[in-house]
Amino acid sequence: MSNRTFTMIKPDATRKGHTGAILQMINEAGFRIAAMKMTTLSKEKAGAFYAVHSERPFYGELVEFMSSGPITAAILEKENAVDDFRKLIGSTNPADAADGTIRKLFAASIGENAVHGSDSSENAILEGDFFFSKLEQF
Ligand code: GDP
Numbered sequence: 595m596s597n598r599t600f601t602m603i604k605p606d607a608t609r610k611g612h613t614g615a616i617l618q619m620i621n622e623a624g625f626r627i628a629a630m631k632m633t634t635l636s637k638e639k640a641g642a643f644y645a646v647h648s649e650r651p652f653y654g655e656l657v658e659f660m661s662s663g664p665i666t667a668a669i670l671e672k673e674n675a676v677d678d679f680r681k682l683i684g685s686t687n688p689a690d691a692a693d694g695t696i697r698k699l700f701a702a703s704i705g706e707n708a709v710h711g712s713d714s715s716e717n718a719i720l721e722g723d724f725f726f727s728k729l730e731q732f
Contacts, residue, residue, distance in 0.1 A: 598628060599675040599712045600721035601683075605663035606706040608632075613666055616696055616709065620670060623682050629669040629726045637661045643724060655705055667725040669718075676718055679711045 601620070603613050613632075620627070635643065640660040647653050672678060684695025688707055691698040701707040712718035722731065 596715035596718060597673055597675050598669055598671050599679045599718045601668050601670055601679065602710040603666040604708055604710060605659065605665060606702060607700050607708040608664050608666065612700045616700065619696060625670040625672045627668055628671045629722065629731045630666065631725065632664055632666045634664050635661045652705065659705055669722040669726060669731055676712055676715055683709050683711045
């Protein structure tokens with residue numbers, strides 16, 4: 595069981611200036627940042643990252659949104675990282691997210707929901723490797 599997860603601070607949260615506040619919540623929740631970069635995703639890259647959703651009706655919207663501006667990608671380390679980070683970010687739809695979660699505080703809608711968090715340790719490794727070479731993972 596890996597102790598790492600992968601996150602992105604999405605373009606909506608970047609645009610609204612929430613990057614610093616979200617990183618502070620991540621640090622205060624006990625995650626160590628093992629890799630981090632601010633970048634933009636081309637439509638092609640966003641489409642590849644979310645390929646698992648390619649048959650879903652919202653795929654086009656998701657690709658448009660994720661390539662609409664800068665994101666911050668990071669690998670985070672902590673015991674039980676995947677599950678604890680999913681708890682910290684809250685439900686996909688901010689309307690259902692628990693009080694105090696990142697999505698409750700910063701997300702506007704189910705699509706523009708401020709942050710990504712891996713759903714398994716296996717995907718955390720694949721997603722981290724999508725953005726960072728092994729030399730960039732500390
Ligand atoms: P997550 O694991 O909580 O991020 O949720 P999913 O894996 O189910 O979906 C991936 C991402 O697709 C979500 O974080 C949203 O940005 C987006 N998404 C999910 N459902 C919808 C939807 O109904 N409409 C739109 N526009 N985007 C959605």
